[in-house]
Amino acid sequence: xxxxxxxxxxxxxxxRALRTPRWFTGRSELIVVAGVLALAVxxxxxxxxxxxPDGTAFPGPQFFPIIVAAFLYAVGLALGISxxxxxxxxxxxxxxxxxxxxxxxxxxxxxxxxEIRVVAPETLAAxxxxxxxxxxxxxxxxxxxxxxxxxxxxxxxxxxxxSAAALFWVLAWAFGSARPLLDIGIAVIVSSFVQLxxxxxxxxxxxxxxxxxxxxxxx
Amino acid sequence: MDQLSHLAEGFAVAFTAQNLLFLxxxxxxxxxxxxxxxxxxxxxxxxxLPVTFSLDPTGAFIMFASIYFGGLFGDSTSGILLNTPGNxxxxxxxxxxxxxxxxxxxxxxLGTSAIGAxxxxxxxxxxxxxxAPYIVELAKVFxxxxxxxxxxxxxxxxxxxxxxxxxxxxxxxxLGFALALVGIDGMSGAERFTLGTPVLFDGISIIVITVGLLxxxxxxxxxxxxxxxxxxxxxxxxxxxxxxxxxxxxxxILPYLRGTAFGVPFGAIPVGGSEVPTFxxxxxxxxxxxxxxxxxxxxxxxxxxVAAPEAAGNATAGSAMGALLGLGLPTSATAAMxxxxxxxxGMQPGPLLFERSADLVWPLLASLFLGLVxxxxxxxxxxxxxxxxxxxxxxxxxxTITVLSVLGVxxxxxxxxxxxxALGIGIIGFGMRHFSIPLAPVLIAAILGPMAETQLRRALAxxxxxxxxxxxxxxxxxxxxxxxxxxxxxxxxxxxxARRDRTATSRSVRVGAGR
Numbered sequence: 001x002x003x004x005x006x007x008x009x010x011x012x013x014x015x016r017a018l019r020t021p022r023w024f025t026g027r028s029e030l031i032v033v034a035g036v037l038a039l040a041v042x043x044x045x046x047x048x049x050x051x052x053p054d055g056t057a058f059p060g061p062q063f064f065p066i067i068v069a070a071f072l073y074a075v076g077l078a079l080g081i082s083x084x085x086x087x088x089x090x091x092x093x094x095x096x097x098x099x100x101x102x103x104x105x106x107x108x109x110x111x112x113x114x115e116i117r118v119v120a121p122e123t124l125a126a127x128x129x130x131x132x133x134x135x136x137x138x139x140x141x142x143x144x145x146x147x148x149x150x151x152x153x154x155x156x157x158x159x160x161x162x163s164a165a166a167l168f169w170v171l172a173w174a175f176g177s178a179r180p181l182l183d184i185g186i187a188v189i190v191s192s193f194v195q196l197x198x199x200x201x202x203x204x205x206x207x208x209x210x211x212x213x214x215x216x217x218x219x
Numbered sequence: 220m221d222q223l224s225h226l227a228e229g230f231a232v233a234f235t236a237q238n239l240l241f242l243x244x245x246x247x248x249x250x251x252x253x254x255x256x257x258x259x260x261x262x263x264x265x266x267x268l269p270v271t272f273s274l275d276p277t278g279a280f281i282m283f284a285s286i287y288f289g290g291l292f293g294d295s296t297s298g299i300l301l302n303t304p305g306n307x308x309x310x311x312x313x314x315x316x317x318x319x320x321x322x323x324x325x326x327x328x329l330g331t332s333a334i335g336a337x338x339x340x341x342x343x344x345x346x347x348x349x350x351a352p353y354i355v356e357l358a359k360v361f362x363x364x365x366x367x368x369x370x371x372x373x374x375x376x377x378x379x380x381x382x383x384x385x386x387x388x389x390x391x392x393x394l395g396f397a398l399a400l401v402g403i404d405g406m407s408g409a410e411r412f413t414l415g416t417p418v419l420f421d422g423i424s425i426i427v428i429t430v431g432l433l434x435x436x437x438x439x440x441x442x443x444x445x446x447x448x449x450x451x452x453x454x455x456x457x458x459x460x461x462x463x464x465x466x467x468x469x470x471x472i473l474p475y476l477r478g479t480a481f482g483v484p485f486g487a488i489p490v491g492g493s494e495v496p497t498f499x500x501x502x503x504x505x506x507x508x509x510x511x512x513x514x515x516x517x518x519x520x521x522x523x524x525v526a527a528p529e530a531a532g533n534a535t536a537g538s539a540m541g542a543l544l545g546l547g548l549p550t551s552a553t554a555a556m557x558x559x560x561x562x563x564x565g566m567q568p569g570p571l572l573f574e575r576s577a578d579l580v581w582p583l584l585a586s587l588f589l590g591l592v593x594x595x596x597x598x599x600x601x602x603x604x605x606x607x608x609x610x611x612x613x614x615x616x617x618x619t620i621t622v623l624s625v626l627g628v629x630x631x632x633x634x635x636x637x638x639x640x641a642l643g644i645g646i647i648g649f650g651m652r653h654f655s656i657p658l659a660p661v662l663i664a665a666i667l668g669p670m671a672e673t674q675l676r677r678a679l680a681x682x683x684x685x686x687x688x689x690x691x692x693x694x695x696x697x698x699x700x701x702x703x704x705x706x707x708x709x710x711x712x713x714x715x716x717a718r719r720d721r722t723a724t725s726r727s728v729r730v731g732a733g734r
Contacts, residue, residue, distance in 0.1 A: 063679075068397060079390055155635060174442065175441070175618065202270055
């Protein structure tokens with residue numbers, strides 16, 4: 001394993017290459033630590049204030065939550081310590097975190113030279129200098145979350161057909177579509193198709209909203 | 220040979236027009252999500268789960284199972300042609316597969332991988348059918364303590380052993396437990412963490428959790444980098460025949476069998492799916508090639524290096540279905556989703572499933588065979604057609620996934636509060652991706668957590684609070700000993716790599732300083 005700074009120099013093949021720091025968030029992972037500890041505290045309050053029905057025998061409803069809360073305190077602290085001791089990179093796109101890289105390297109006999117690098121598109125972009133390292137696209141993330149919030153608010157009022165079409169259109173635009181006019185058509189087709197296939201076909205009840213009664217197949 | 224007559228009856232059910240239709244839909248969908256990088260079969264099952272409520276359960280499960288297998292057929296296509304594996308299960312195939320493609324053997328690599336996927340899955344399914352009664356016999360002696368040990372095994376294996384960072388895996392596990400605890404406790408009737416709102420009395424639906432984490436979280440994560448520029452990928456168009464010649468067959472038959480031999484046992488133990496056995500199979504073929512003096516590996520691309528991991532990948536799916544149906548043990552994220560599906564239909568996988576729901580289980584097993592045949596037919600000659608899916612603009616893809624996610628969540632109970640929860644969990648899922656915290660432990664903990672709690676409390680109630688009962692039977696001791704050995708091995712491995720990384724870094728620093 002080389003400690004070379006630029007991603008192109010790391011040719012372990014698979015996974016380690018993707019682990020090269022692409023943006024240094026340093027210790028921002030402490031947010032996660034705070035979240036885990038907050039969850040543990042919340043659970044503690046929930047356990048203490050829990051109303052246990054009379055006559056519940058020993059391993060009662062609080063038993064397992066106590067274990068889980070203690071577990072959360074422990075892993076929260078452990079994560080905090082590990083972040084403080086060795087600040088490390090945030091997630092790199094498509095880095096498979098579900099499996100241990102160390103283990104896979106051993107199992108596969110990967111040896112830093114002979115494997116082709118399996119390239120995630122994002123890594124490639126970074127290697128070509130297409131992105132400034134250190135960039136999390138906050139704007140697109142906020143648009144995406146905002147579109148979902150707006151959708152949830154609009155759904156009971158506007159109905160499925162309009163709000164789902166709007167959600168599709170906004171996301172397609174936010175994700176980089178260059179043809180917003182064409183997208184309107186595609187968005188309406190997708191949301192109508194869902195209404196027909198799942199609403200009429202499978203009998204899911206999707207809200208009609210302001211289009212109530214406009215078409216016989218919306219209800 | 221009871222199994223054969225059961226299986227024959229199963230085939231009779233699976234061959235009805237309706238079930239065949241579900242089988243084909245599942246195969247097509249599974250291959251599609253497999254081919255597309257970033258989408259996986261776990262996400263596909265999560266999205267389909269709520270909209271299949273109105274279907275007959277047999278049809279729904281046939282569809283889910285063929286999605287599972289289809290994902291493993293499709294994932295190598297984009298790996299071979301584009302060098303971007305559709306899923307982590309195809310990484311090992313991609314090494315040699317893409318080399319073959321660059322050397323003009325793309326069609327042959329695709330054919331090898333499709334046939335390997337078929338053979339691996341087929342052999343594993345045959346083994347499952349024959350061993351099913353024995354698995355059930357074994358599971359019948361399981362009491363609460365044994366089930367608890369099995370659940371602990373799954374938790375520790377998925378979070379500590381397989382995950383890249385032990386602490387982060389455990390954080391994910393804890394989050395999953397916490398999510399599953401919300402709601403009214405079934406054994407005592409106490410409200411737990413409901414904040415007093417009736418909305419949470421039934422707990423957080425597993426569909427909300429899975430769609431939020433796997434689909435909405437993924438969409439937000441993609442949003443965080445999709446506009447950062449992406450160079451055009453060049454897809455290698457496969458030419459020639461995907462069918463193997465006799466000489467090729469002679470080369471690949473042993474790797475196929477070796478790969479299957481790695482895959483079958485790993486499907487039955489919870490180590491997160493098919494990554495470990497595919498890498499094992501790849502590594503073995505590579506070492507054997509070195510000993511033979513075979514120079515294809517790492518140069519022109521070896522057909523053996525494609526055959527073995529593919530067979531291993533689908534073999535795990537076969538035996539994972541066996542572990543799922545016989546023991547109720549999910550050994551991968553997709554299998555965990557199928558457990559959630561069983562729970563939605565009010566069934567608990569496990570030994571009783573074979574007795575109580577034989578009319579579901581045997582058609583399901585029979586349809587695994589049919590599904591593999593259909594997948595071979597739609598993948599072997601048409602891999603090039605599937606590769607066209609890679610041309611779908613990603614903005615339409617993710618917009619569609621978002622629309623389908625909100626549809627699925629809304630379909631649970633026609634209430635917007637589920638959508639708010641799914642969005643919240645989606646944001647958490649994005650944070651987890653951003654900070655490299657694995658998602659699979661959350662799913663396993665949320666799905667198996669309630670079972671583990673019930674069994675633990677039952678065991679302790681029987682023993683009147685004496686924790687000794689948890690290690691009282693030989694079976695539990697064996698499980699815990701194996702677990703301890705695996706944890707020790709994995710801890711050593713992490714340590715060794717950490718040390719190697721440190722020395723490598725300090726060396727490069729020294730070189731840098733000397734310049």
